[in-house]
Amino acid sequence: MWNTLLHPDDRGVVQTRLDRALQEHTDFASEYRIVRTDGQVRWVSATGTGTYDEQGRPTRITGICADITDRKQMEEELRRSRDELEQRVQERTAKLRESEDIARRRLMEIEAYYNVAPIGLCILDRDLRYMRINERLAEMNGIPAAEHLGRTVREMAPAIGDKAEELAHIIIESGEPITDIEITGRITAKPGTAWTHRSHWFPIKEATGQVIGIGVVVEDITEQLMLEAQLRQAQKMEALGTLAGGVAHDFNNILAAIIGFTELAQDEISEESRAGRRLERVHTAALRGRDIVQQLLTFSRKTEQEKEPLRLSAIVSESVGLLRASIPATIGIRFYVKSESGLIYGKPIQVQQVLVNLCTNAAYAMREKGGTLEIELSDYRVLPPNGHSEGIEPGPYMRLVVRDTGVGIPADAKEKIFDPFFTTKPPGEGTGLGLSVVYGIVRHHGGQITVESEPGKGATFTVLLPRVEEESLEQRILREDACTGKECILFVDDEEMIREMGHELLERLGYTVTSTTSSLEALSLVENDSSRFDLVITDQTMPGMTGLDLARNILRLRPDLPVILTTGFSHLISQESARAEGIRATVLKPLTKRELAQVVRKVLDE
Known part of the structure; x- marks a missing residue:
């Protein structure tokens, strides 16, 4: 689709630049013409960054296109006007009056465009005093246009004073234009307002070729740069989120075992003993680790x-x-x-x-x-x-x-x-x-x-x-004490430590528990006797068959059997999609004994 929009005369050059950027893993930047569906030709300035797979092959390119037709038209208009005026001055013939009329009309046209142009325009003398300035550039400077006339760039825009003098010296000496100059600063008249401008400087010459002034075209690209920065930040966050998801899955499984076995040990040791106090420290540290993983996932927008x-x-x-x-x-x-x-x-x-x-x-x-x-x-x-x-x-x-x-x-x-x-x-x-x-x-x-x-x-x-x-402490204690039961639960997790921990925790809550590390074996147990279990708790990421696939197969055999899906982290499943599959609850590991008891009781009582 993008190729078809390119102007036929620009297509080859633009495609070559794009191919080179993707091949060399560099940013793509180009100015070219496109042909809209209504036949109108527009100039655009495009910048982009490629995304690559693990083999370094490009998978997509993301970037920003800005319409610069007005700038191109203005540059071309100024160029044509300058050439016409120079030619008329050089001829100095009897048609001087006619030439002056033509020049006057042309200047009136330029003046009219000056007043409505969406980009900043000005003409400076050799000492960088403003001879002409349009309203848009005066607005960028935060000072009325009339106050610029006869005063220098350094007086009216101190932030670019040094740079303007440097550019003017080069242009006066070489007689050549200088383009794509980016300058960042603040509007003196509006504290706290930052800007970034891209400017194009070109010489104005008399008939002898001597530079008598400088024309400047200025674009405010502040918003464009903000959008580019947001795009780069989004790409960084996407990469961070991918890394965070992988770390969270493995780390949460480790924390699940630490928290679970610590709570089992705490049930067997007095809280007042030295070992009991140390176990409480372990438990607190593990919960802190869980919070850090949750913060990482939330920050990277992998979970809300x-x-x-x-x-x-x-x-x-x-x-x-x-x-x-x-x-x-x-x-x-x-x-x-x-x-x-x-x-x-x-x-x-x-x-x-x-x-x-x-x-x-x-x-x-x-x-x-x-x-x-x-x-x-x-x-x-x-x-x-x-x-x-x-x-x-x-x-x-x-x-x-x-x-x-x-x-x-x-x-x-x-x-x-x-x-x-x-x-x-x-x-x-x-x-x-x-x-x-x-x-x-x-x-x-x-x-x-x-x-x-x-x-x-x-x-x-x-x-x-x-x-x-x-909520009162008594109410909390009563509710937590009620989170026990006599039902039969099938517990599935491919990590042996988590299977053992989950099995024992559920038994201590009063449930009859069957546990396995194989999702295929779990499915076989349900197939052999679908009425045996009152609840299935399964991990999501397992070899052979994922927890989601296991849940689908179990629910085909017995649609009313409640299923709880647990995960260290998975981007493949969310609360909404799990609910749509018939899964009663989806929980993120690691869980404390109290949290496990509450979610099990809630699902069984629904």
Whole structure:
């Protein structure tokens, strides 16, 4: 399809460049013409990056195409105008008046295009003073067009002053144009607004060939570069996700055995004994390892966390521990917890991301002189008369406050700090996405974030997250004690350690258990007596027959037999697709004894 769009005159050259880029594993970049279905010819600038299989063969190319027809037309128009004017000046004949009229009409046409062109245009004299400038370029500079005239590039756009003088010197000496110059900076009149421009510089000559001025065509490619960066980030995350999935499967199987056998040993040893305390340490460490794997999968988007009751003080304490290792020693951290018991309903990784982003920004504001970072957690209640006026519903909340003693936030920037891509950091040091992501997470959790700041007096960010009532300990104990039974369960896992562990855990919960490491043997057991079992628990990734295929075969024999699918991680199965196959529940290993008991009881009672 793409080949058919190429202009016949450009097809061979573009295909050769693309083939060379794929062969040499380099980025593809080219400007060429395409022919649209309506017959219209357009110029495009294309950049792309190839994706390759394990043998290095290209499988696809991903990139961005930008329509540059306006730029090409303008360059061609300026080139033709310049050539015509030079020819008329050289002729100096009796038709001077007619030539002047033609030139005047041409200049009027150019002037008209100047005023509506979607790209920046200007004409500079040899000293880089603005002789002409259109509204688009003046808008890019953040200063009215009239204020540019007669003033130098360095005065009006200091960020490109040095580069402009360097380019002007080369053009005046060589008489040749210079194209594709990229410059990144900030608009002086709009603090916090970053830009990247691509410019094309060409000489304006008199009849003798002497350069008397310089024409400049400027494109704002800020958004294009952002899209390219997002594309590269997406490709990195895809690679990380593939790696994370493989690591998670193997590591979760290992953790399943550690957690399971530790809990079995704990049942046989007093909690107060030295061995009992050490086993509890092992158990805690294994659960922490499970959380890290879950965080890795969530971060790489291989799995989505569901909202759950969270003790915010625990997440904040853990995050503060991580931050101490990354924040400079010149910045002191003070952590005040005024409420240990408050629960919220949310996603752990996202809540942690809110705190880390706010603290990272606070540390950046104090990077030069140091200071104090204060983190405060407390209960808060929004009363009915003030609820909606504050933008949130009345009720109990957890209040998280992050306060710094840094440089503060300018008044004109404070209203924009939650806008995507807005940043006051220098180019290359910030994306302008951190606080907008924080804002989105807080709002998604039904909360609110506000900021108070004055230049030179630091900043205070306050986050309110809805608090939920904690279930009583007695209710939890009663429910957990009820998670036992007398039913007959078939347990299948190709890892011998996990089979042994699962078998014994289920027996201790009161169930009659048959276990095997072979999915084929499991199917044979059901075929021989389909009424024997009340529940099947099977691993997903097994040799010979996967857990999903085993479930399909079992459900063909006995459609009412409940099946629970367990997995260390598999991209082939999700909760939704498993439900569609008739599987009652899909759980991610490793599970604790309590979690296993609850899911088994829930499925059996459905």
